[in-house]
Amino acid sequence: MSDIIWPAGYVPGFTDNYVSNEVIVAGLTAADIWPFLAIPSRWPDYYANAADVQIHDGKGPELGLGDRFFFRTFGFPVPAKVVECVPPVPGQAARIAWHGWAGEVGAPDRLDVHHAWLIEDLSAGRVRILTQETQNGAPARELAAARPNPMINGHQDWLNGLVAAARQAKA
Template sequence: MSDIIWPAGYVPGFTDNFCSNEMIVTGLTAAEIWPFLNIPTRWPTYYPNSADVRFHDGKGPELEADVRFFFSTFGFPVEAQVVEHVAPVVGQPARVAWHGWSGEGADRLDVHHAWLIEDLSGGRVRILTQETQNGAPAKELAKANPNPMINGHQDWLVGLVAAVRGVTG
């Protein structure tokens, strides 16, 4: 199975916080899932921890390489820029990742949030989301038990699968 591609400064184990969530389900494909993840204005319809999605520079509604966008999540207003964007094609996993940031100075939070959607044998699809974080807010999140990032991203995965199943039947 494929792995997330990590940029320098965001490799898990060397950051202030890391979370990883994954689902493998049957009956869906990467191509069916992609539009629900690649169009951020859809996120609040199945993931209530996201809101206020908007694009900069007249872009959108779909994510694309280098596009800047904004959304709110976990109580943070997040500015983000797509740093990896590969739509699904047969034999290759779909990938989307963004650098996100919130706050300034000692309260700044920097994240790398990556998604991988991969068709597997037997009519299965793997959805992996991982995030690394740096900054004082990340250190505080890492201390929380249960980890709100793990729980929140699991809710995102469950909602994503349910939303796609609701459309595909």
């Protein structure tokens, strides 16, 4: 199976927080999942922790490499930039990742994240959806110490909603 490609400064184990969530489900493909992930205006429809989505510079509705966008999540206003975008192609995992941040550079409450997704078709009509995020900054350290872990639970809600939305569209 494929894995996430990490940029310098965001490799798990060397950041202030890291979370990983994954589902493998039958009856869906990477092509079924992709439009619900790559079109962020759809996120609030199936994931309650995403709001106020905007794509900048007249781009969209689907995200592309280099696109800048904004959304609110986990109580943070998050400007973001797409740093990896590989739509589904037979025989290759689909990938999308963004760098997001909250706060001013150098501020004590600054948060920087790398949020990556990998969607890959598996044998027997199954699809694997992996989402991993690394974070740096004081808010990341607070999130890492919280129990239950809000990032693990939030991202699992995102995965569950994503799968449900794709299943409903296919029905």
